[in-house]
Amino acid sequence: MPRQITLPSPTFNLTHHTLDNGLRVVVAPDRSAPVVGVAVLYDVGIRSEPEGRTGFAHLFEHLMFQGSANLEKLEHFRYVQSSGGTFNGSTHFDYTDYFEALPSNALERGLFLEADRMTSPRITEENLANQLEVVKNEIRVNVMNRPYGGFPWIVLPGVLFDTFANSHNGYGGFEDLEGASVDDARDFFTRYYAPANAVLAVAGDLDVDQTLGLVEKHFGGIKKRRAPKRPNFGEPPLSAERRATHDDPHAPIPAVAIGYRVPDPVGSLDELLAHVMLVEALSEGDASRLQQRLVQRDQLVTDIAAYIGEFGDPFDERDPTALTITAHYPDAASLEAILRAVDEELARIADDGLAPGELDRVRTRLVSMLLRELDAVISRTLSFAKFELIHGRAELIAELPERLAAVTEQAVQAAASRMRPERRAVLELIAGGTR
Amino acid sequence: MSGVPELTAPRRAKKLSVTERVTEHGLKVIVVRKPGVPLVEMRLRLPFASARATHPARSALLSDAMLTGVARLDRAGLAAAVQALGGEISVGVDADRLMIGGNVLATNLRPLLELLAAVLNDATYPDDEVGTERERLVEKLAIARSRAGVIAGEALAHRMWGEHPYARGLPDVDTVSATTPAQVRKLHADMVRPRRAVLVLVGDVSPSRVLDQVDAALAGWTGVAPVGRIPPLPESEPGPLLVVDRPGSVQSSLRMGAAAVPRSDERYPALQLANLIFGGYFSSRWTENIREDKGYTYGPHSRIDHNVLGSSLMFDVEVATEVTAAALLETLYELGRIASLPVTAAEVDSVRQYAIGSLALSTATQAGLAATLSALAAFGLGLDWITEYPGRLAKVGVDEVSTAAAEFFAPARLTSVVVGDAHTITAPLAALVAVTADP
Structure with missing residues (x-):
């Protein structure tokens, strides 16, 4: 137990x-x-x-x-x-x-x-x-x-x-x-x-x-004006893989970014939280799945990171938002092997679930990081304003540990099973710099 | 100006109290109870300077591989154990020190200290993990050296300090490649020792209990690191402006530096205020001139760096390639102006409040206070310095700031380098100052 x-x-x-x-x-x-x-x-x-x-x-x-x-x-x-x-x-x-x-x-x-x-x-x-x-x-x-x-x-x-x-x-x-x-x-x-x-x-x-x-x-004296109606910017998940390249004249080694559209972070918050747990299990620290597989075992990449939100904050955006995996790697020929390994690790979570204790340790560290970000008065102030604006409730910040505690292994598995190759966009950075 | 509210009476910060102890093995432990979030921040600072040419490579690899295994846990096992506590441990190194930092849920400090002890006593540096980290370090160095700012920083350090260990910031790739796991293990065995190390813990904790936990967890960590002889920092010769070519750069990275004085020096508060007026905060002369008036840059910065062997006044700015010479002209003008003409009382009032306020803000968090205390401890300073410094700032007269500006900001004493598209920028720069392409 x-x-x-x-x-x-x-x-x-x-x-x-x-x-x-x-x-x-x-x-x-x-x-x-x-x-x-x-x-x-x-x-x-x-x-x-x-x-x-x-x-x-x-x-x-x-x-x-x-x-x-x-x-x-x-x-x-x-x-x-x-x-x-x-x-x-x-x-x-x-x-x-x-x-x-x-x-x-x-x-x-x-x-x-x-x-x-x-x-x-x-x-x-x-x-x-x-x-x-x-x-x-x-x-x-x-x-x-x-x-x-x-x-x-x-x-x-x-x-x-x-x-x-x-x-x-x-x-x-x-x-x-x-x-x-x-x-x-x-x-x-x-x-x-x-x-x-x-x-x-x-x-x-x-x-x-x-x-x-x-x-x-x-x-109080600032004149009232009507707030503009915000359009719905949502887009459904991809149904076919997309590929593109990006030239970087200064980069000494190639890099890749793999993007997936994820569920509406506001309307489907619990699903989003399952994705948040998933990215932590994938890339936070040396015990994470992608670090172990791609950095330590296969040694295909110099570093790898998974995150939600264009700037790495999963609570920063309304629908749509992205889950992104980025990696730098020394050998330009290894891109397909990297993608295969990522797919295998996602399938392993989707099919076999998590290891004993994995969900708890990921969750504990995540809560600890959320708390740490609230220590500085200005970060706290910005968080209140952001949760009020994006989620309609500043109180949600205090409820996040409880909401994260309710995320099940099955929900994390479901999140992993959504990240299939046909749903991803792959951006390959072509290194044009000298080594 | 109209209608801007006056400041109300300031409220005093709650007095923090520090508990210190030197353990029987010579480790200095500094604990501050600081509630806020239910966490504790840890900073273990070990003196790590060495004049040996291989030291930067070996210490960088030690730092990268330190957490790849301990006697009872492999790499992933150690990371999982730390993560399960809601914790984090990270390692970094520079020319002065090795820093083992971290944070954890306050209720889990004791087991985190036990894991720290396992790293200090029993880090294994497995051959395959050291090999992995060696390859990664080579790649990370390539990435670092593709950045204009890193190239400029290395060039400036070399010009200021020649062959001194401080001039070797990043290790060279060949030495890294030649470093063996056995050499890294030996460096750990020699240098990762408690005597003269300082452990800072700040957070929602009871200091007396924490001291007992430290004693219990680190009882088996013993020994003394040898004190290597490091030559003093050389007096730097300003010389001509060094132009380092980085073809195709759309900006030029200008770096300048000169010797400064440490926090304990009686001139330091005046120097800090002069630095803020020049380029140390947004409302500085340098920023208002070359950003807010001319638009040459996203932002210039000047700062005072404190290293164990000496403090330095450092300047950095990235400017659009086509205005490189124009930006240098304005920079030299502002340097000459602050070195030659008195500063104003209004400027001094503004930076004095900013210095006091920003010190309070930066030490208002657990992480900020822990980092500050750890940095101060290297110079034998502590919480007293933080609480007394605003009083020292309050006593600085306008003329003292002008005197410090004249002494330290004279453009004739600055060593300078610029990294950019040499083909485009060299001739316009040569119209203003003597330039050289020889490192």
Whole structure:
């Protein structure tokens, strides 16, 4: 009999509130350290970019830092940092986030700064031209000048998915980026940056009532606009294998990305969790199936990893989302052998199930990792906002250990049995660099 | 400016208390109870410097193969045992130290320490596993050296430190290929010893109980690693700008460096503030100039690195190939400006708050505090340093920051390299500074 293990669950004290203009607010006090997190997530990401404007959601994210109703250019950064805080923003497939981690005596300032740009960012020709260059340099440093840059998240969606929304390069082509205008940006703001299309999360060293009062004071006056209706971007599983290649002029050895469409992460959360357990069993640590088989036994690959979500976070996207397996390997001729070994390992799980104790150890480590990610106030704040926006319930974070505990071996087997060769997209990276 | 809320009165952080003990075998154990999430973070730091030419290769392979088997468990068995605790153990090495890091559900610390002890006492380095890791290391080195930043970092280290062990960051492939499992086992037997090692544990734990658990688990880990003689860091000669060709690069990777002072030096707080003003945070002069005004880069960074034998002031930036010379011009201008003209009180106020706030944020997590304490311990510093440093920052005067800037940021004292498309960038760079293609 497997030992019964008890998994710790985090506990949070969450308060929800919706302003008259539609802004959804989540407040989570934790007075253990004098720091607060402030995060605003807008329900717009790479998938909502118009055709001919690839990369626009990310370019627009940059423009949100270029001054706002009451702030000149550079002032946003200076106010955050001279308060002792840090800031950032990032663009995802289904949302865009903006956030600050601050000493708690700067809480009202942080709320003011977010409200000010939700009111009106300063979108000018000069700022657009400047940030276009910055973004092009971001793409150069992260993609064009770097081996395996953007691999596979920029290219694999184009093989695995069909619609423009799901398949295009989310960093953007230079031609599209250069074509973006101030009018495009104003339209994008009007359409997608309405308070009713956003979630604000505030967590840390705060008083709930006082914080809700400050939120009302700074965000309450922002004019109500209708939130856009989000289309359903879902695509059914593939029925025939797809293959493509990608040239990388700097890479010294080849790589492969194998993508599968997985069930709706929101509508079929329990199925998604079975897939989450599956990828952990496949590639987390030296005891995992693919590490043992491909790295240690067959020695076909230098490394191998399996993950869900284009950026490795299974809770980051709505339907559709992908399960991806990536590997680097020294011998370009071994691709078919690698694919065969992956298929065999998946079939072994689907047919024979897991080894005694395997499900429990994978689950225990997974819960431990989920908890660890919640230690930093800003990660916690972002998680509350993300689960509220994507899953409709920030509370879900605290329930995940229980939900994971309910995932059965049969569910993991079922997940493995879905990953058949005809359902995969294979992207082979051709190494053009010198060894 | 209008309407920006003032800061309210700051709240004090809860005082953390540290419990320390040196075990009978000379291992220093530092435990901090820090609730938050029900986990504990572990950092075991072992001095690992050596002047031997084969050391980078042997220590890298030791690091990669350390967890591939212990007396009673094979590679997968060890990994499964750690995973079942909700734990993780990882190993890394650099020119100064071997770091065995990890984390685990707090209730499972004792069995994790027992597995750690098995690794320390009984790592087996099986021939076949070492062979596998040797091949992987060769591939990983090829991947690392295909990155412009790695090439630039190696070139700068070589120019700053010549033949000193610090200049050999990554091992060379031939030495790795020639390394045997027996050599790795011998290195473990010689160097993986408790005396002068420091174990940091931070988390939701009771310090006295943890100390007892450490004593029990590591009782059999004994011995002293020999202290190798490492020459002091050489004074670096700035010399001309080294241009390293990486044909087809769409960006140039500029790296500059010079000696700095350690945290214990009385000039350090002023130097840290000067560094933030120059390029150490987003609102710095360098970033506001070449990113937010000119758009030449995604972002420049300057920082102070602390190694056991010396601290260094380091600069890095990737700029579009066509504006390489223009970006160097602005960089030299900002360096010259901060070295020659006083900084302003407003700049110092801003970076002072940022330095205090970011230290608080970075030590507010279990992992962040454990990493900071482990890094400080190498210099004989501890939790006191973290709690007292904001007070030291508060006392720094504007003129002291200007003095530190003049002393450390003078462009004439910086060693510099650039990696990029030499055919395109060399002539425009040569119009500004002396350049060379000879490493």
